[in-house]
Amino acid sequence: MCKLLSEQFTVLLQTLQRELEGHRNRIEDVLERAGIIASIRSPEADCVRAGHDQLAQLWALLWAETERRQLVLDAMYQAQQYYFDTAEVEAWLSEQELHMMNEEKGKDEPSTLQLLKKHLLLEQTIEDYAETIGLLSQQCRQLLEMGHPDCNMKHMRFKVSCLCASAHSERISKRQSQIDRLYVSLKDLVEERKSRLEQQYWLYQLNREVDELEQWIAQREVVASSPELGQDFEHVSFIINGFILPFLTFAGTQHFATHHVLQEKFTEFASETGNVGQERVTAVNQMVDELIDYGHSEAATIAEWKDGVNEAWADLLELMETRAQMLAASHQLHKFFSDCKEKEVALSSFHVVSFSSPVDSATTVCIVKILAQIEDKHRRLPEVRARQGSTSNTSTLQRLLQSFEQDIQLLVTQVQQTLAVCPGIYALYIWKLSCTNVKRNEVCSDKTTKFLCKNLQCRESD
Structure with a gap:
């Protein structure tokens, strides 16, 4: 409205200026003739001279007032344009x-x-809008430098009623300050929303990483928590191979690798799983720490995710260690029974050989009987394991295992006593089996036998 009135006043002023311009020639002609008359010595000269001076003064004053009003209207128009722009x-x-x-x-x-990409585009648009704010600020400074008063349009009909320059400057300055505050506030809101979107995006990224890592750990927990310990020496060797490389398939006929090769594969698997898993867990922990240090709004939830991942990783390491120990114990156990079978066959064939001493023959028969009892204990081992899995009474299982261990210890003692009575038969037996490089402690390994029962007892206690 004020801008429209300013334009109307400008049109009226331009009309007045054209009218004055139309009277310029006549006024100049009158002033010229009055000047000629005033130069003649006559009684009317003084009166004409006074009229000439008064007309010239009024004409100059009219043009000066017109120019002043033009400046006022220009200032008013610029001020109203500034208010319109603001x-x-x-x-x-x-x-x-x-x-x-x-x-x-x-x-x-x-x-x-x-949403984040869209916000970044809008952020760039708002950043570019700083140029418009700068032009508006420059326009404000120009108005303040002009020093022309703003106009009170309520009391203006045919002339401009002007306010003082200080009031004009104060109004313009307040308006510009308000715009500047709005722009600064908007930029703060832009940063806040950007921070919220970034935090939400980082949260989803972390959630995806945590889910993938937990799935990766869960897949390996399935293998590490397998209760299968093997039925014989070859079977447990295959299980060790399967535990190390659960998804490995061979082209053609499957075969069993040597214990040395399996041990290398176990070391390789343990190293690979430990390195890869630790690297991923460390990366997730670093992301969590950075988000918490950043002041993420979901810091409590993120900390719970971190604890869950670390607990799952620790459980996996414990399961792998337990599984490795169980397989190693099972491997030693079945190797012991395999060696016992070989020795039993050798002694059985050796029993038919003629001996010069009847004591040696009787001793050999005694050893064969003792090994037969050991084989009977070996056959009972699956029954003990089955009872271990089906019975929940811990004390009963402990008594069963202790009894089993005592029986084996008794057999070991009998073998040692028998060989001590007649060492010659043992020396001859060693000579017969020299191609297999068998030692005496392999025939009756007290340490290996005890290890089996101790392992079963530890598992039951756990």
């Missing part, structure tokens, strides 16, 4: 402020990423 800027800033107050964060990682 109103548009304020409306645009308010509209963007509404966008920044939107609480939408995205339902998942892709949608949050799209």
